[in-house]
Structures are given as C-alpha cells and as structure tokens.
Amino acid sequence: MEWTRGRTIGRGSSATVSAATSSLSGETFAVKSVELSKSGFLQREQRILSCLRSPHVVGYLGYEISNEDNKVMYNLMMEYLSGGTIADFSRGDRRLKEPAIGFFTRQIVQGLEYIHSSGIAHCDIKGQNILVGEKNEAKIADFGCARAEEEAATIGGTPMYFAPEVARGEEQGCPADIWALGCTVIEMATGGAPWTRVENPLAVLYRIGYSGEIPEFPGFLSDEGKDFLSKCLRTDSKERWTAKQLLKHPFLSETSSERKRILEFDSDFSPTCVLDQGVWNSIEEQESPDVTYENFFSESPEKRIERLSLCSGEANWRWDENWIRIRSHVENVWGGDLLVDYVFR
Numbered sequence: 001m002e003w004t005r006g007r008t009i010g011r012g013s014s015a016t017v018s019a020a021t022s023s024l025s026g027e028t029f030a031v032k033s034v035e036l037s038k039s040g041f042l043q044r045e046q047r048i049l050s051c052l053r054s055p056h057v058v059g060y061l062g063y064e065i066s067n068e069d070n071k072v073m074y075n076l077m078m079e080y081l082s083g084g085t086i087a088d089f090s091r092g093d094r095r096l097k098e099p100a101i102g103f104f105t106r107q108i109v110q111g112l113e114y115i116h117s118s119g120i121a122h123c124d125i126k127g128q129n130i131l132v133g134e135k136n137e138a139k140i141a142d143f144g145c146a147r148a149e150e151e152a153a154t155i156g157g158t159p160m161y162f163a164p165e166v167a168r169g170e171e172q173g174c175p176a177d178i179w180a181l182g183c184t185v186i187e188m189a190t191g192g193a194p195w196t197r198v199e200n201p202l203a204v205l206y207r208i209g210y211s212g213e214i215p216e217f218p219g220f221l222s223d224e225g226k227d228f229l230s231k232c233l234r235t236d237s238k239e240r241w242t243a244k245q246l247l248k249h250p251f252l253s254e255t256s257s258e259r260k261r262i263l264e265f266d267s268d269f270s271p272t273c274v275l276d277q278g279v280w281n282s283i284e285e286q287e288s289p290d291v292t293y294e295n296f297f298s299e300s301p302e303k304r305i306e307r308l309s310l311c312s313g314e315a316n317w318r319w320d321e322n323w324i325r326i327r328s329h330v331e332n333v334w335g336g337d338l339l340v341d342y343v344f345r
C-alpha cells in the first residue's frame with residue numbers, strides 16, 4: 001500500500017505512532033513504527049491484533065516494512081482514533097463525571113469480554129491504552145504485552161496497575177486485566193494514580209503484592225460505582241468477577257438517553273483532537289529515564305525489590321511527576337528475548 005507518514009501522534013516506551021495518509025483513498029490511519037532490528041515487540045503485537053476484530057478493540061489494517069532515512073522500519077497499521085486516550089480525559093484537575101465513567105467502562109469491559117473469550121489477556125490495561133474515537137467510542141489498544149492465556153508465564157505491563165498475583169510475579173492472566181480495569185476506573189474518577197501516598201515505586205510493589213490492601217475507592221462515587229470496584233479489586237484473583245459477569249453489573253447498565261449526553265466534565269477540558277500538537281507536546285515532554293534490570297521475576301520477592309532499588313538510582317524516583325521505566329529481559333514464546341518495560345507513573 002502506498003502511504004505517506006504524517007506527524008507524530010504518540011510516543012510510547014517501545015515505538016512511535018504517526019498519523020499516515022493512504023495515497024489511494026486519502027484516508028488517515030495510524031502507524032506504529034520501530035526499527036526492524038528492535039521490532040520483536042511490535043511483531044508480537046501484530047500477531048495478536050491481527051486475530052482480533054471488535055468494535056471495542058483498535059482496528060488492525062496490516063503491517064509493512066519500509067525504508068526511511070536509511071533505516072529499515074517495521075510498521076503496524078491501525079485505524080486512527082482521533083479523540084485521545086482515556087487518560088487525557090481525566091488528568092490533574094480534570095475529572096470525568098460518573099455517567100461518563102460508566103459509559104467508557106462499559107465499552108472497555110465489552111472489549112475485555114471479547115479479548116478474554118478469544119483466550120487472550122491484554123496485560124497492560126490503563127487509561128493511556130484506551131483510545132477514544134470521534135463519536136466517543138472507547139477502544140482497547142497497545143497489545144504489546146498481551147499473550148495467549150496458555151502461554152508460558154512472563155510478567156509485563158505497568159506496575160501501578162498490577163494485580164497482587166502479578167506484583168508477586170506468580171501469574172498474569174485475564175483476572176489481572178480486571179484488577180487493572182478497577183485501577184483504570186479510579187484513574188478516570190480521580191485523574192490520578194490508583195495508589196496514593198506511595199513514597200516510591202518499590203513501596204507500591206510491596207503494598208500491592210503483600211499488604212492485602214486494595215486501592216482506595218473515590219468517596220464521591222455512588223454505591224453502585226463502589227460496588228463495581230469491589231468486584232474488580234479483589235485480592236484473590238479467583239474471587240474477581242469476570243468481564244462477562246461485570247457486563248451485568250448495574251454500574252454498567254445502559255440507562256437510556258442519559259448515556260447519550262454524558263460526556264460532561266468537572267472542568268471544561270476535552271481532548272478534542274490528537275492532531276492538535278499541544279496535546280502531543282505535553283506528552284513528549286513527559287519522557288522519563290530508563291533503568292536496566294534483569295531477571296526481575298526469577299528471584300524471591302524480597303530479592304527482587306532489593307535489586308530493583310539497587311539498580312534504580314535515586315535520581316529516578318521523581319514519583320509524582322514522571323514515569324519511571326524498568327526494563328527486564330524475558331524469553332518470548334518464539335524463543336527470542338523480549339524486553340519488557342515496567343513503567344511506573
């Protein structure tokens with residue numbers, strides 16, 4: 001397919017996402033690109049995304065290898081979603097009101113129900129990975145950490161959203177996505193991280209994995225909202241509700257016309273269009289330092305935390321302002337070495 005790369009619309013830890021235009025149809029789509037030599041992650045994402053088709057999952061359009069500025073690039077083409085991410089809707093002082101949270105959550109749960117029934121766990125559900133279309137349709141994106149349920153256990157994703165069993169390095173399956181969904185609901189409601197009063201990222205891993213605590217429910221949520229969270233945020237993964245069960249929860253009921261006009265904000269912010277450079281400038285400025293860390297999950301919990309702290313370096317723990325990234329090598333299902341990002345916000 002003939003196409004032209006446009007401006008950068010997103011930059012994740014593993015790849016750059018640009019808007020692109022098809023020469024034939026003139027249509028805009030999104031292309032996630034990385035140098036071919038470093039594209040193991042993206043190729044894995046392509047394999048998974050190409051098997052999925054749902055109105056609640058970002059649409060797959062194909063992949064291509066290109067030659068640009070003397071670099072061989074691997075490109076994953078996807079439908080372009082112009083409304084930003086859920087994280088853009090609730091950030092800092094900006095808050096989504098409860099009906100809007102229910103509206104988006106319902107769509108995320110529909111997406112999870114579809115993904116899980118296809119035997120896949122996403123493993124990195126968070127506001128930043130839920131994209132919004134121009135009609136406020138929410139779609140699950142970024143399958144870079146996803147794996148088939150039966151796949152050999154490797155741990156990946158974003159520690160702030162880790163379920164207790166993931167923080168302990170035991171397992172990461174569909175129930176862990178439900179825990180992360182609960183964290184994402186809190187993110188939408190508060191505009192902040194699911195865990196508060198955390199001194200540093202190591203403390204949060206201990207707290208999630210070993211304290212038996214769960215994140216604090218926003219006090220202003222309705223009883224229904226809090227009950228929904230209590231079904232997602234159960235420390236025992238076997239007691240957590242499934243996506244299918246959650247779809248019947250009253251918090252997600254489609255009550256009508258109210259749902260149609262729900263995208264109200266407590267402030268007048270709305271991330272209108274991601275092609276607005278201002279939005280992306282602010283994201284690009286949030287780059288955070290990398291930390292190398294090997295075999296994190298092959299050791300005892302205490303050892304892991306200790307090693308994590310040793311390799312981090314004090315300068316990296318700017319807790320409230322930055323993402324902190326910890327990298328680990330793990331073996332993937334195709335026998336290659338995968339670089340997993342553990343990202344702290």
Ligand SMILES: Nc1ncnc2c1ncn2[C@@H]1O[C@H](COP(=O)(O)OP(=O)(O)OP(=O)(O)O)[C@@H](O)[C@H]1O
Nearest residue numbers: 010011012013014015017030078079080081142144
């Ligand atoms: N299909 C799309 N349409 C519009 N914007 C997109 C699309 N895909 C990705 N983006 C933007 O690019 C950002 C980075 O994309 P993505 O999360 O897939 O990259 P990543 O490198 O895997 O990131 P992460 O650091 O979360 O692992 C997203 O947060 C989003 O803002």
